[in-house]
Amino acid sequence: MEVLKKSQFKNVETEKAVKVQVREILNDIKLNKDIGVRKYNFQFDKNPRLRYRVTRDEIVKAYKQVDIKFIEDVKIAVKNIEEFAKVQKESFENNFEREIYPGVILGQKHIPIESALAYVPGGGYPLFSTALMLIIPAKIAGVKRVCACSPTMRNSKDINPKTLVAMDIAGADEIYAVGGVQAIGAFTYGTESIKPVDIIVGPGNKYVTEAKRQCYGNVGIDFVAGPSEVLIIADETANADYIAADVLAQCEHDYSARGILITTDKKLGEVVSKKVDEILKNLPTRDIAVSSWRNNGEIIYVDTLDEAVKLSNKYAPEHLEISLKNEDEIIDKLINYGSLFVGGLSAEVFGDYVSGTNHTLPTLRASRYTGGVWVGTFIKTCTTQRLSQKAVDLLAPVAHDLAVEEGLYAHANAAKVRIK
Structure with a gap:
């Protein structure tokens, strides 16, 4: 092996200052809710909005600000992303129940997550393509409430019109003009005007990434991206x-x-x-x-x-x-x-x-250890079981003895009381 061009890249751990600042913002959002969101929206993006949810009138206005060719191009992308997501969804059409031991019927079913946030970055480029990549698989998966958010354009109360149009074409149920750590906190803990979600997906800068890391557990995430x-x-x-x-x-x-x-x-x-x-x-x-x-x-x-x-x-x-x-x-x-x-x-x-x-x-x-965002990101695979009395008579003594071996006597009793 010979290195013809060497890299100086270093995977540096998130700076302590970033972790501290993110924690402080998240705590502020958790405590002060909308007031906190409003403060950081203005501090970081000079976003003066008092109401974060984007109205239908704003979406209609955005369509008038982009050209027809852009809309046509987005629709081609949407069709291909949807078709591939539908094929992915087919891999989940295998709910089953099966008797794997006398009287023990086990199964699994695939359940869509109830609510999701597609976080679409703003920054130097309007990343409208990310809106498509996050919203469409969530919709195809069957998520009932798909929210989308993005920082507003600098010194403005508006999301970039291309991003907003893409969010709408992709099928977002709710769109919010909020970004940064405050957005992650708001959709994790909830505010007076923003209901929390069950999973947050999408890339962001080091502050957004750290916010997702710190909020994980209170909310699901796709992964921590660099x-x-x-x-x-x-x-x-x-x-x-x-x-x-x-x-x-x-x-x-x-x-x-x-x-x-x-x-x-x-x-x-x-x-x-x-x-x-x-x-x-x-x-x-x-x-x-x-x-x-x-x-x-x-x-x-x-x-x-x-x-x-x-x-x-x-x-x-x-x-x-x-x-x-x-x-x-x-x-x-x-x-x-x-x-x-x-x-x-x-x-x-x-x-x-x-x-x-x-x-x-x-x-x-x-x-x-993980792949990218896909339909499966928004679907839970959950197991079920049904036991007959015959199965209990066969397995309860085994479960009882194993529980005793672990010193969990209430567990042992829960098996024992079912034996006839």
Whole structure:
């Protein structure tokens, strides 16, 4: 293995100051409710709203502020995301009950979570695509109350109109003009005007991420997300232009984003490096992209594909692209990734917007133990059991004795009293 371009990326634990500030804001929201939300909305976003829920009139106004082509494009993305989510939902059509021991009938059923919040970031870009990725699978799953929220545009009481339109087309039941830690706190604990939800999904900055971490338990979350990342495995048959473009598509997200190339062809790595520099010269988001590429970008040359696979599984990237002469040779060996893009034409950008898979994915090696947001994120698999007297007569003595062995005598008695 040879590192052609080294990364300075460090997975630094959340700063103590961030943890403390988030805890203080959450406590304020818990205690002062709407008053606290209002205070932080204005402090951080200069959002003067007194009522957080977006009205139908505001949504209609947003449609007038975006062009028809944008709406048509969003609807294409929505259709593909919905169709894939429907196929995912089919995997839950297997409720069952089965006798697994004389008189013992066990089963399971899949129950949609009752309420969910789709947190859609604001910041430098209107991330309307995230609204689609969070709201649609929740609706397809059968969540009865799907809320969406986003910070308002700076010095404004309005959510970006593109984001608002996307939320509406995706089918959000309630939309709120609130963001940041205060939004996470409000939908966790509830306020006078915001009912709490059962699960909060969606990415955010380090403060939102820390808020989700601290609120977990009082509310469900998808996962704790960090900087976005892409890893590309490529051989001599790969297109260097595609790879350079995909690396920078990731790097422009933010200063901590990561673009990584692992290749069995040293020359390809060198060519990609040059092409990245060429694209950066005229890239409108150059300031961010050049910083994240220089600080966090990597190009690694390996001798074999097996070595590339082992390295990729160790990185456990959010997005994994493979561009090889024969991708099928390694697909089954790849086990840690948020979403897999097979072949040079399958760019991450399509997954980000329109192909139909979800772009809310695990980062910082979390793909070792979880996948991304999907229909299943909003569905609970719950078990049931039915016991006949015959089953009790057979199993109660066993349960009684095991309970006694643990020193739990009330448990033992609960089994004993049922024996006839």
